[in-house]
Amino acid sequence: MANLDRLFNALSDPTRRAILQDLRRGPATAGALGAAHPMALPSFMKHLGVLERAGLIETEKQGRTRSCRLAPGALVPVSAWLADQRLLWEERTERLAAFVENHEERR
Amino acid sequence: MANLDRLFNALSDPTRRAILQDLRRGPATAGALGAAHPMALPSFMKHLGVLERAGLIETEKQGRTRSCRLAPGALVPVSAWLADQRLLWEERTERLAAFVENHEERR
DNA sequence: GATAAACTGAGCCAGACGGCTAAATGTCTT
DNA sequence: AAGACATTTAGCCGTCTGGCTCAGTTTATC
Numbered sequence: 001m002a003n004l005d006r007l008f009n010a011l012s013d014p015t016r017r018a019i020l021q022d023l024r025r026g027p028a029t030a031g032a033l034g035a036a037h038p039m040a041l042p043s044f045m046k047h048l049g050v051l052e053r054a055g056l057i058e059t060e061k062q063g064r065t066r067s068c069r070l071a072p073g074a075l076v077p078v079s080a081w082l083a084d085q086r087l088l089w090e091e092r093t094e095r096l097a098a099f100v101e102n103h104e105e106r107r
Numbered sequence: 108m109a110n111l112d113r114l115f116n117a118l119s120d121p122t123r124r125a126i127l128q129d130l131r132r133g134p135a136t137a138g139a140l141g142a143a144h145p146m147a148l149p150s151f152m153k154h155l156g157v158l159e160r161a162g163l164i165e166t167e168k169q170g171r172t173r174s175c176r177l178a179p180g181a182l183v184p185v186s187a188w189l190a191d192q193r194l195l196w197e198e199r200t201e202r203l204a205a206f207v208e209n210h211e212e213r214r
Numbered sequence: 215g216a217t218a219a220a221c222t223g224a225g226c227c228a229g230a231c232g233g234c235t236a237a238a239t240g241t242c243t244t
Numbered sequence: 245a246a247g248a249c250a251t252t253t254a255g256c257c258g259t260c261t262g263g264c265t266c267a268g269t270t271t272a273t274c
Contacts, residue, residue: 004124007119008115009115009119011115012114015232040233043232047232050231061251063241066250150264170272171219171272172219
């Protein structure tokens, strides 16, 4: 799914994950968020853009400031993909672990 | 965490997620895996490299073929990060949802 | 021992990324 | 009306990415 591409990609950057952390304290303006990160504002705004295009945050221009907040349910597709993976993945690797253990046992 | 960078980045590409899907059927050689994807083999091998550096798969040269398999527990850090997020994220957005609902109610 | 198979390595290319600065825009505040 | 403030736009830069081809290298197979 193309949306998963954008989600995983947005999450692959430490600055962007930090922004999500910050926003858990509640909504904040772009500038206030950016002050915590050691880069020029235009660079920082790009990260906000990536997060918004991925659907992870929602922003709204209010007067001369832009307010940002976490987007409800944005992580659901990620969570769903992960759950689906673990279904067969861990089951399989548990079988593998069992096999290895068995194998070790008889050497 | 630097490892999360590599994990999320590896997962942000549809070809790479497809490879993980394929490997749930069990280990396979690089060539066999690549046959299912419409690109030249060297290009495909790069994807395997990304997955391996992220710790998502393990590979081993056997004779002239390279065998690939899912790495046990590789998704645990992702899963943990996600669980941590949902802890405050969904809690917050549920409060938000409740607030919105309340607000709607009184219009 | 020659030939085929299965990678592997080198190197090219266009475009995306993550940073920057400098200037422009729109919105308060006085 | 002027000045300060909070972005926003534009454009530059070096690196990384994801694709390609072409030429090795190593290992079966006949």
